[in-house]
Amino acid sequence: MSLDYDNQQVDFIIAAQQNRPGALLPILHDIQDTFGYIPPDSVAQIASALNLSRAEVHGVITFYHHFRTTPPARHTIQICCAEACQSMGAQQLVEHAGKKLAGRKQGDCELQPVYCLGLCAISPAVMIGEELHARVTPEKFDALLENLGDKS
Amino acid sequence: MSVRIFVPRDSAALALGADAVAQAILAEAERRKLDITLVRNGSRGMLWLEPLVEVQTEKGRVAYGPVSPGHVTALFDANFHQGGKHALGLGLTEQLAYLKKQERLTFARVGITDPLSLDDYAEHEGFRGLRKALAMQAADIVQQVTDSGLRGRGGAAFPAGIKWKTVLNTTAMQKYIVCNADEGDSGTFSDRMLMEGDPFVLIEGMTIAALAVGATQGYIYVRSEYPHSISVLNEAIGIARKAGYLGANILNSGKRFELEVRRAAGSYVCGEETAMLESLEGKRGIVRAKPPLPAIAGLFGKPTVINNVISLASVPVIMARGADFYKNYGVGRSHGTLPFQLAGNIKQGGLIEKAFGVTLRELMYDFGGGSASGRPIKAVQVGGPLGAYLPESQWDTPLDYEAYAALWAVLGHGGIVVHDDSADLAKLARYAMKFCAIESCGKCTPCRIGATRGVEVMDKIIAGQGGPGQIELLRDLCDTMLNGSMCAMGGMTPYPVLSALNHFPQDFGIKGSGRVKPDTATGGQHA
Numbered sequence: 001m002s003l004d005y006d007n008q009q010v011d012f013i014i015a016a017q018q019n020r021p022g023a024l025l026p027i028l029h030d031i032q033d034t035f036g037y038i039p040p041d042s043v044a045q046i047a048s049a050l051n052l053s054r055a056e057v058h059g060v061i062t063f064y065h066h067f068r069t070t071p072p073a074r075h076t077i078q079i080c081c082a083e084a085c086q087s088m089g090a091q092q093l094v095e096h097a098g099k100k101l102a103g104r105k106q107g108d109c110e111l112q113p114v115y116c117l118g119l120c121a122i123s124p125a126v127m128i129g130e131e132l133h134a135r136v137t138p139e140k141f142d143a144l145l146e147n148l149g150d151k152s
Numbered sequence: 153m154s155v156r157i158f159v160p161r162d163s164a165a166l167a168l169g170a171d172a173v174a175q176a177i178l179a180e181a182e183r184r185k186l187d188i189t190l191v192r193n194g195s196r197g198m199l200w201l202e203p204l205v206e207v208q209t210e211k212g213r214v215a216y217g218p219v220s221p222g223h224v225t226a227l228f229d230a231n232f233h234q235g236g237k238h239a240l241g242l243g244l245t246e247q248l249a250y251l252k253k254q255e256r257l258t259f260a261r262v263g264i265t266d267p268l269s270l271d272d273y274a275e276h277e278g279f280r281g282l283r284k285a286l287a288m289q290a291a292d293i294v295q296q297v298t299d300s301g302l303r304g305r306g307g308a309a310f311p312a313g314i315k316w317k318t319v320l321n322t323t324a325m326q327k328y329i330v331c332n333a334d335e336g337d338s339g340t341f342s343d344r345m346l347m348e349g350d351p352f353v354l355i356e357g358m359t360i361a362a363l364a365v366g367a368t369q370g371y372i373y374v375r376s377e378y379p380h381s382i383s384v385l386n387e388a389i390g391i392a393r394k395a396g397y398l399g400a401n402i403l404n405s406g407k408r409f410e411l412e413v414r415r416a417a418g419s420y421v422c423g424e425e426t427a428m429l430e431s432l433e434g435k436r437g438i439v440r441a442k443p444p445l446p447a448i449a450g451l452f453g454k455p456t457v458i459n460n461v462i463s464l465a466s467v468p469v470i471m472a473r474g475a476d477f478y479k480n481y482g483v484g485r486s487h488g489t490l491p492f493q494l495a496g497n498i499k500q501g502g503l504i505e506k507a508f509g510v511t512l513r514e515l516m517y518d519f520g521g522g523s524a525s526g527r528p529i530k531a532v533q534v535g536g537p538l539g540a541y542l543p544e545s546q547w548d549t550p551l552d553y554e555a556y557a558a559l560w561a562v563l564g565h566g567g568i569v570v571h572d573d574s575a576d577l578a579k580l581a582r583y584a585m586k587f588c589a590i591e592s593c594g595k596c597t598p599c600r601i602g603a604t605r606g607v608e609v610m611d612k613i614i615a616g617q618g619g620p621g622q623i624e625l626l627r628d629l630c631d632t633m634l635n636g637s638m639c640a641m642g643g644m645t646p647y648p649v650l651s652a653l654n655h656f657p658q659d660f661g662i663k664g665s666g667r668v669k670p671d672t673a674t675g676g677q678h679a
Contacts (some may be wrong), residue, residue: 064437078310120338121493
């Protein structure tokens with residue numbers, strides 16, 4: 001889910017958090033939870049509120065894999081690519097998923113690698129949004145996609 | 153009387169459909185007008201059996217698993233809610249060999265209690281350690297932790313008591329307790345299972361640490377990949393505060409301790425303690441130079457105890473039962489227990505808390521039942537993505553910090569990832585370099601540049617290009633990373649790379665050199 005940038009809402013988020021020690025990460029999380037991403041227009045607003053330079057805020061946003069500056073697809077699909085999942089065929093699953101998703105309409109699904117979801121004994125693991133799935137075979141992956149609906 | 157039925161809320165169980173099973177049980181019980189109480193417990197750690205449903209009977213808890221929603225009607229038909237026989241029945245949970253052979257100290261309650269029930273927690277020895285600590289002098293608490301022999305369970309194995317003593321003896325207006333719950337190592341999930349299955353034990357451990365060093369504020373830095381852990385912890389902190397176990401006046405002692413969860417943002421290097429401090433301060437997770445030690449100048453420049461989840465969660469049992477009780481488990485200088493996490497290509501993966509001294513072979517075969525694929529096991533990576541790959545000749549070495557250091561390997565956070573004979577160790581070595589290149593914080597050159605060059609060299613080796621000189625180049629590069637990096641990220645990436653090269657040279661297209669460790673290894677400098 002993503003929303004358009006709304007500077008009043010960003011102000012509201014900043015005001016709620018800015019007096020906490022080390023407030024930048026909590027603010028960025030709240031903004032991304034609200035808008036689905038960190039709207040680039042919010043950087044100056046955050047920097048000014050926290051008495052930081054825009055470069056510092058930009059540096060933090062781009063350092064962390066979790067933060068993004070573009071609106072997400074409707075569904076974010078993360079496939080774990082770390083060793084435990086590799087040992088159970090994660091690489092083949094990534095290839096299968098890539099082919100499968102190529103046929104879907106643009107902006108519908110976004111495939112991302114992730115390094116460990118903590119489901120290492122029941123691998124390969126996949127997270128769709130915040131929903132976890134384990135022992136995901138290519139067949140199970142297809143079924144999960146079906147459940148997302150809206151093919152085409 | 154209402155029948156208690158347990159369906160885990162642990163992420164692993166949820167990923168295998170536990171919520172749907174729980175709903176099906178509630179619906180079916182309602183249809184049959186049966187009086188049941190559904191408890192969402194933590195996981196017992198037998199992850200191949202999840203969702204593992206348990207029923208309280210007069211003889212004890214009876215287990216069924218793995219249960220899917222489609223089984224629920226048949227389970228009720230078989231009177232499973234009274235412990236009736238069914239094909240999924242496993243008997244009394246406590247009698248299952250996988251559990252019975254374990255020594256659960258830190259995980260004593262996980263899977264047994266309702267993670268968010270203070271009554272359950274108190275009934276199972278909860279807060280006994282804290283009550284004892286409240287009646288003790290700070291220095292005596294530190295002494296008891298020192299005497300227990302507890303070492304940092306995050307991977308570095310530094311004696312916890314020594315760290316605490318440094319913070320205690322440093323004068324400051326403000327001190328902090330920081331719990332490192334950035335469990336980024338592949339193959340590890342014990343922090344996650346503990347936070348989701350018994351959050352109060354972590355809260356209790358951190359509160360005891362605060363009393364021991366004079367800290368009043370604590371932070372738990374949890375990875376963003378663990379949304380369930382974050383919500384359970386937040387709920388548990390709220391409950392504990394309301395009941396007076398946290399806040400301005402802990403159990404009317406006049407002592408104060410506040411606790412807050414902070415969400416990480418997907419950076420592996422933030423598991424390194426100084427990078428984590430930077431992240432908590434709202435900055436990029438760039439590793440700091442040491443000294444000063446965080447114990448002297450840590451979070452916001454103040455003295456800070458930084459411990460891993462399992463280290464802090466082991467403190468309550470040490471306080472409740474005494475230093476000797478804990479110290480008597482284990483071997484050599486590795487005292488107590490370690491929750492091993494058996495993962496990857498393994499038939500019966502899960503959490504196995506055992507005293508130090510158990511061997512990989514016992515864990516993989518006696519507990520794990522061999523590979524999931526049924527093919528022979530080829531290599532085992534112990535200690536996360538920066539841990540060495542061990543060949544079969546090393547599987548009988550007791551798992552203890554010093555014995556592993558002698559093998560030029562590490563125990564790390566206790567993660568064990570099994571690979572069968574289809575694994576290509578050259579590709580896994582390339583992956584180790586690639587992972588370091590992706591996750592390097594960029595501060596020091598050996599790590600930032602070395603990992604990228606390492607991927608290029610591995611690509612040539614895998615493609616059979618460049619001749620034997622490439623192997624020497626790889627060794628030379630690893631030598632630079634090993635000895636020149638600022639922290640374990642670059643400093644330990646050579647462990648998986650060189651152990652793969654030394655033990656599985658055929659995968660690199662060369663004959664064995666007989667080397668088992670790099671010429672310049674100083675042994676455990678980063679560990």
